[in-house]
Amino acid sequence: MIIGVPREIKESETRVALTPTGVSTLIRNGHTVLVEKNAGLLSGFTDRQYRDSGATILPQVVKIWKMAHMIVKVKEPLPSEFKHFRPGLILMTYLHLAGVPVVARALCQRQMTAIGYETVERADGEHPLLSPMSAVAGRMATQIGAQLLHRGIYGGKGLLLGGVSTTRRGTATVIGGGVVGVNAAEVAVGLGAETVLIEANPERARRLRERFMDKALVLEAGTDNVATWVKKSDLVVGAVLVSADKAPKVVTKRMVQSMEAGSVVIDVAIDQGGCMEPARPTTHRKPTYLKYGVLHYCVPNMPALTPQTSTEALTTATFPYIMNIAMHGLEGAMQQDVTLGRGLQCKGGKIVHPVIARLFRSLAAPGLLQAA
Numbered sequence: 001m002i003i004g005v006p007r008e009i010k011e012s013e014t015r016v017a018l019t020p021t022g023v024s025t026l027i028r029n030g031h032t033v034l035v036e037k038n039a040g041l042l043s044g045f046t047d048r049q050y051r052d053s054g055a056t057i058l059p060q061v062v063k064i065w066k067m068a069h070m071i072v073k074v075k076e077p078l079p080s081e082f083k084h085f086r087p088g089l090i091l092m093t094y095l096h097l098a099g100v101p102v103v104a105r106a107l108c109q110r111q112m113t114a115i116g117y118e119t120v121e122r123a124d125g126e127h128p129l130l131s132p133m134s135a136v137a138g139r140m141a142t143q144i145g146a147q148l149l150h151r152g153i154y155g156g157k158g159l160l161l162g163g164v165s166t167t168r169r170g171t172a173t174v175i176g177g178g179v180v181g182v183n184a185a186e187v188a189v190g191l192g193a194e195t196v197l198i199e200a201n202p203e204r205a206r207r208l209r210e211r212f213m214d215k216a217l218v219l220e221a222g223t224d225n226v227a228t229w230v231k232k233s234d235l236v237v238g239a240v241l242v243s244a245d246k247a248p249k250v251v252t253k254r255m256v257q258s259m260e261a262g263s264v265v266i267d268v269a270i271d272q273g274g275c276m277e278p279a280r281p282t283t284h285r286k287p288t289y290l291k292y293g294v295l296h297y298c299v300p301n302m303p304a305l306t307p308q309t310s311t312e313a314l315t316t317a318t319f320p321y322i323m324n325i326a327m328h329g330l331e332g333a334m335q336q337d338v339t340l341g342r343g344l345q346c347k348g349g350k351i352v353h354p355v356i357a358r359l360f361r362s363l364a365a366p367g368l369l370q371a372a
């Protein structure tokens, strides 16, 4: 199989979908790998390392899209990449189509075969290709939130999240107790903040109580709990996920308005449309905005801030799936592995993932109705 690795072009994206080690394993097994010039540079991999591993380095990305049987990427394609789409070409990347219907439309119109890392799902509901980036984003959310609370250049209320022995400590509330939530809460606990974790699934909430013991207060989700704790919090992290679906708006405009001026909200679920009513996507170049006196941080590709960690964590998880497809073809690989099969989102001009298809039907998204 010919596998193509374009350079990521989303604003400030620094990750790359395949490392030189991955390339050499594919080459040893008889495949061809085309890597765009400088694709790995920001993750610490030079063209020379890729070439030494057996990849062909191409300066023209158009050739990579044209020659490859499968394109592996990190983030969803941008409109300038849609022209490269063609029927049957396999694309493997984060798609988060619920947040970007325009990408869904382009994939369907050009009959691409697209696998979204975020819906590759085990029988127990775990997402093995989402969780490494969720772990990074969760830890980062509290670190960034703590920084934004500083007054200086950030304009926060001027609070040290963990406080010191003679002051009150800050309160951090994390909504959604999955991978992002647990990692965000662990950092909050580590920094010394009063930490609250609100989770919708009662069984998961029970396990979180066992895990955090007296270090964090774990509550079951309910509007009252969320409203009470958002109001009391200096930092709120939104970390909910309903797999493949648009994020539910668990934090309303009123709740944000009830927060003290200079507090901070971080909507990590912004990639699925955001779980806070006043949230809109921001970029690494301009990551925050002030609304109702509260600083909002809503960057959909947070792990791009730490490419050394993120590329390694991502590719460790994705590579076995890429290898399986290269060795057995997509159909063969999906037959062997239903976890991978759940990642298939578009094929033959249709949205084939049931949750995404239902979502677009309910939104009556123009151009997607017949596709869905």
Ligand SMILES: NC(=O)c1ccc[n+]([C@@H]2O[C@H](COP(=O)([O-])OP(=O)(O)OC[C@H]3O[C@@H](n4cnc5c(N)ncnc54)[C@H](O)[C@@H]3O)[C@@H](O)[C@H]2O)c1
Pocket (backbone or CB within 6 Å): 118, 130, 131, 133, 134, 135, 137, 175, 176, 177, 178, 179, 180, 181, 198, 199, 200, 201, 204, 221, 239, 240, 241, 242, 247, 248, 250, 267, 268, 269, 270, 271, 272, 299, 300, 301, 302, 303
């Ligand atoms: N912004 C970024 O850079 C970035 C990076 C990684 C992940 N993410 C996103 O973060 C979100 C969370 O990812 P995850 O891996 O932690 O998912 P996860 O499935 O591990 O956890 C989500 C949790 O939210 C809970 N939940 C669902 N609805 C809820 C509600 N109404 N109230 C409280 N809890 C609720 C679920 O029960 C689950 O435990 C996803 O949208 C993911 O795509 C964003």
